[in-house]
Amino acid sequence: MLKLMIVDDEPLERLGLRKIIQRDFHNIDLVEDSRNGLEAIENVRKYRPHIILMDISMPELSGLEAQQEIIKLLPNSKTIILTAHSDFNYAQDAIKNGVFDYLLKPVKPVDLNKAIKKAIAALPSPKNTNNNPDKSDDLDANILNSAIEYIENHYFQEISLNAVAEHVHLNPQYFSRYFKKETGMNFTTYVSKLRIEKAKTFLRQTDKPIYRIAVDLGFSDAAYFTKVFNKFENQTPYQYKMEMKQLV
Structure with a gap:
């Protein structure tokens, strides 16, 4: 599962980000939050997150200072900087330090979702996200x-x-x-095969007419359903139904 770490010195900010991510991303594991840059570096070593949401302005060590170390530890991770500053110099510094994206506070949920999805798409393939x-x-x-x-x-x-x-x-x-x-198998074949397996169950166990089974399984019409069924089973749905009845 993809791991994401939130780095912010404001508890309410961290809580708000957590709620958005937990609501919209069910395959993301939120690791322990970090309250400053020093904790961020320590937790990066501990949890090795794939994505990091990090505030710029924090005590002890700023987000950009922490990012300088993080990019050395996890060069494939994607850091999204969160800041209240719209100064272009901040964006330039962020890019120089390997930051993946840059969002202005207060962060809108739709913008956060887009940034996270973009970060996920940019990650290496699952086989390469870690060395284990x-x-x-x-x-x-x-x-x-x-x-x-x-x-x-x-x-x-x-x-x-x-x-x-x-x-x-x-x-x-x-x-x-x-x-x-x-x-x-490719996606289309997989879905078609699944539908045909479900159709066989309906044909064996119910008296539903073939056109009704076709509609219930998402086929555009009975003729197309019959064509796909014949492709996988080398017989029509009706022939299959009659064959199953003879076996009872």
């Missing part, structure tokens, strides 16, 4: 499980690869390649 094979395998499994769970809950609707990619916070092109590598 076990942890990267866990990350792979979490992403794939989340995608499959989403498909299971929406297969009977108009479901697109882009929608699932957005759900797991991955770039659609990368998600398409990743999904095929992990499942052995």
Whole structure:
């Protein structure tokens, strides 16, 4: 699972950011908050977050000073700076120190969501987010499980690869390649195969007419359903239904 760390000396700011992230990003693990730059460096070593939300103005060590050390420790991490200063010099300094994005306070939830999604899309592939094979395998499994769970809950609707990619916070092109590598089939084939397996259950266990099963499973019409069913099963839904009845 992707890990995100919040760095801010204001407790209410940290709480507000946590609520937004917990509400909108279910596959992000929020690690322990940091109250200043020194704690941020210590917690980066401890938790190795993929994404960091960090205030610039903090006691002991500023966000940009902390970032100078963080980028050495985690060169692939994405730091999003939060600041009340709109001075262009701050943005220049942030870019020089490897900051990924720059948001002005008070941060709007929609802007925060966009910045986090952009950071997720810019992260290296799941196999490369850390050097621990076990942890990267866990990350792979979490992403794939989340995608499959989403498909299971929406297969009977108009479901697109882009929608699932957005759900797991991955770039659609990368998600398409990743999904095929992990499942052995492309996204469209996977969804079609799932629908056909569900259709076989309905044909065996219910008396629903074929056109009704087609609609319930998200097919545009019975003719297209029959075509797809025949492609996977080498027989029509009606032939399958009759064959199953003879076995009872």
